[in-house]
């Protein structure tokens with residue numbers, strides 16, 4: 001972690017990252033609730049909302065669409081990723097280099113690490129190369145820290161998520177994105193485990209406005225530094241409305257009721 005390295009993708013030290021790598025990770029099925037989101041331009045338009053501090057996409061989407069949005073949104077280059085068609089032990093191929101991401105104008109890199117997978121050793125080594133190259137370019141480093149694999153019985157237990165955030169600190173991330181461990185106390189443990197490194201909550205599958213804003217409020221109260229979210233924004237008919245609410249909770253310390261009225 002280098003203090004301030006993530007400043008291009010944070011606001012007041014907090015992040016609201018719009019993740020849109022689902023076409024690779026889950027396939028087009030994630031776009032079915034709002035079919036227009038199949039078109040990356042639709043989601044880049046959403047990402048121009050003032051609350052969004054960065055958009056996280058894979059290489060092909062960045063190449064084709066980011067040039068039209070580079071003045072309006074920061075780019076988080078999600079370097080590795082794998083498809084749902086892969087049935088093996090959790091692993092993720094590195095799909096673009098840090099140098100190429102920098103050439104496309106990326107402000108930060110994003111990298112999935114599946115701690116506990118049989119591929120943990122290779123993934124740590126790939127993360128090392130990406131992290132050190134990002135330092136050469138003064139780019140922030142966000143770890144999607146998702147322990148999973150044969151050795152893990154419960155990949156969202158409090159102990160697992162605290163370990164996930166700690167992995168981010170140990171391996172040199174500026175921000176670790178972790179799954180919500182189910183309670184404010186467990187989230188607090190994850191945040192405390194990360195020292196001064198920032199921890200953001202991962203969005204998860206779509207829930208109601210109230211349920212989602214309540215979970216984000218809990219995470220923020222537990223000391224989280226924001227959110228990296230995909231489906232809970234782009235699977236809504238009115239993504240701007242939930243972004244208004246998230247902006248209120250994350251950046252203005254609003255209550256859930258205030259955010260629902262935002």
Ligand code: FBP
Nearest residue numbers: 019021022025203204205229230231
């Ligand atoms: P969501 O907010 O939609 O859960 O997106 C966050 C994210 O990490 C995406 O970047 C990624 O595509 C997806 O979740 C991966 O989820 P999983 O590996 O749990 O299926």
